[in-house]
Amino acid sequence: MDQAVFLFDILLPALMQGLVITLQLIACSAPFGLALGIAVAVGRQYGHPAISWLCKTFVFLIKGTPLLLLLFILYFGLPSVGITLTAFAASVLGFILCNGAYNAEYVRGALISIKDGQMIAAQALGMTRWQAIRSVILPQALRRAIPGLSNEFIYLIKYSSLAYMITVIELSGAGKLVATKYFTYTESCAVVGIVYLVLVSITTVAVNLLESRVAVPGTTRAATAAQL
Amino acid sequence: MNDNDIVLKVEDIHKSFGGVEVLRGVSFDVRRGETKVFIGPSGTGKSTLLRCINQLTIPDRGRVWLDGEEVTNSGARINYFRQKIGMVFQNFFLFDHLTALKNVELALLKVKGMGRAEAREKALTELRQVGMEEWADHYPAELSGGQAQRVSIARALAMDPDVILFDEPTSALDPELTREVLEVMKKLAREGMTMLVVTHEMGFACSVANEILFMENGVVAEQGSPDLLLNDPRFTRMKDFIGRIDSRMHD
Numbered sequence: 001m002d003q004a005v006f007l008f009d010i011l012l013p014a015l016m017q018g019l020v021i022t023l024q025l026i027a028c029s030a031p032f033g034l035a036l037g038i039a040v041a042v043g044r045q046y047g048h049p050a051i052s053w054l055c056k057t058f059v060f061l062i063k064g065t066p067l068l069l070l071l072f073i074l075y076f077g078l079p080s081v082g083i084t085l086t087a088f089a090a091s092v093l094g095f096i097l098c099n100g101a102y103n104a105e106y107v108r109g110a111l112i113s114i115k116d117g118q119m120i121a122a123q124a125l126g127m128t129r130w131q132a133i134r135s136v137i138l139p140q141a142l143r144r145a146i147p148g149l150s151n152e153f154i155y156l157i158k159y160s161s162l163a164y165m166i167t168v169i170e171l172s173g174a175g176k177l178v179a180t181k182y183f184t185y186t187e188s189c190a191v192v193g194i195v196y197l198v199l200v201s202i203t204t205v206a207v208n209l210l211e212s213r214v215a216v217p218g219t220t221r222a223a224t225a226a227q228l
Numbered sequence: 229m230n231d232n233d234i235v236l237k238v239e240d241i242h243k244s245f246g247g248v249e250v251l252r253g254v255s256f257d258v259r260r261g262e263t264k265v266f267i268g269p270s271g272t273g274k275s276t277l278l279r280c281i282n283q284l285t286i287p288d289r290g291r292v293w294l295d296g297e298e299v300t301n302s303g304a305r306i307n308y309f310r311q312k313i314g315m316v317f318q319n320f321f322l323f324d325h326l327t328a329l330k331n332v333e334l335a336l337l338k339v340k341g342m343g344r345a346e347a348r349e350k351a352l353t354e355l356r357q358v359g360m361e362e363w364a365d366h367y368p369a370e371l372s373g374g375q376a377q378r379v380s381i382a383r384a385l386a387m388d389p390d391v392i393l394f395d396e397p398t399s400a401l402d403p404e405l406t407r408e409v410l411e412v413m414k415k416l417a418r419e420g421m422t423m424l425v426v427t428h429e430m431g432f433a434c435s436v437a438n439e440i441l442f443m444e445n446g447v448v449a450e451q452g453s454p455d456l457l458l459n460d461p462r463f464t465r466m467k468d469f470i471g472r473i474d475s476r477m478h479d
Contacts, residue, residue: 117319121317121380123284124282124284124313125335125383125384126335135338139325143325216325
């Protein structure tokens with residue numbers, strides 16, 4: 001078969017369908033993963049001891065479980081207790097939990113790095129702890145967490161391929177099916193790899209833009225550090 | 229002077245940290261419009277005392293009243309009292325991610341519930357008070373220490389407090405910047421702001437203070453007008469302390 005025909009009539013259309021699913025998986029997981037991460041980090045750092053323990057345990061459990069195993073539990077295991085999720089929903093839920101747990105650690109690190117004085121000054125003005133966290137601590141902490149959070153987002157792009165293991169035909173799955181059917185592993189996998197590389201590149205550029213956009217004037221640490 | 233003039237009443241404050249008793253029973257009354265200056269060696273609990281007043285540090289014993297209402301043990305109402313008790317810190321503690329203007333606006337919006345336009349107007353007025361109006365759109369990292377401290381004074385003023393606590397406001401500044409901050413504080417004192425100031429600036433203390441409280445080992449060792457503590461032969465301990473500072477400076 002002609003390489004061009006294979007590429008344009010078979011591989012790329014199949015990958016396009018898979019890419020759409022991959023993007024849907026990411027779009028459904030990332031926002032909630034971010035929200036969960038922030039909530040868990042704040043809960044662990046500032047919450048009542050019971051909440052804090054709960055958040056810590058959640059992170060511990062998710063970090064200690066292979067994502068693939070988590071997906072198997074959500075998709076194949078939960079029906080035995082009467083909860084049946086579609087493969088797509090199970091994948092999204094798994095990704096949210098995994099993404100959330102790791103994001104929580106990045107956000108927690110950033111929260112710890114904010115000096116106590118910020119909270120003290122806010123409270124001295126009559127703000128409640130919650131107001132201080134929302135208006136003073138988090139806006140600063142999230143800026144510092146961007147490199148870590150973007151790292152985790154990039155992981156998400158790539159580990160979304162695990163959805164294939166519970167029957168969601170996303171980008172990798174689509175590539176694998178074509179590769180198997182036409183016995184074109186090298187070509188198919190190479191093209192799939194390039195698509196992931198493009199996704200990650202777009203993310204990297206977007207994160208750089210975001211970082212420079214939210215940078216606080218006068219705090220050009222990167223520039224200063226380079227001179228030292 | 230009748231009792232109605234007393235805006236802040238501090239009674240028998242005790243505080244220990246890990247078995248070390250930092251404050252061992254401090255009491256005083258503050259009249260409206262008065263400036264009290266706290267002097268004394270490091271580690272004698274001056275800063276802790278200020279923090280006990282607005283409950284940033286919870287005292288082990290003792291009570292604080294603002295305008296006849298008890299601040300200690302006030303539960304959630306502490307946030308109401310903290311609006312009324314401004315605080316200025318040694319290291320400014322400006323909100324690093326906000327412009328000077330937004331630093332002053334934030335609590336007006338969040339705590340006082342002002343509208344945007346009103347808060348902005350108020351914030352600009354306070355920045356003008358401290359001579360920082362032109363720097364309204366600059367971020368803390370773009371300001372000198374003196375400028376940052378003046379913004380933090382504006383931030384405290386914006387809440388229309390009954391009293392402002394200054395916790396070593398110039399200790400992180402060089403002499404030139406110290407002067408610009410002290411000028412602002414002198415102006416506030418002249419305009420009738422009630423102030424409690426922990427400082428090592430004897431010049432400021434002598435020219436502005438209605439009363440100096442010399443603290444040593446967690447208690448007020450000597451208390452009186454600057455003139456009294458400096459010139460009356462019955463008072464020796466503050467003079468000794470100042471003498472020690474001076475001789476160290478001349479070494």
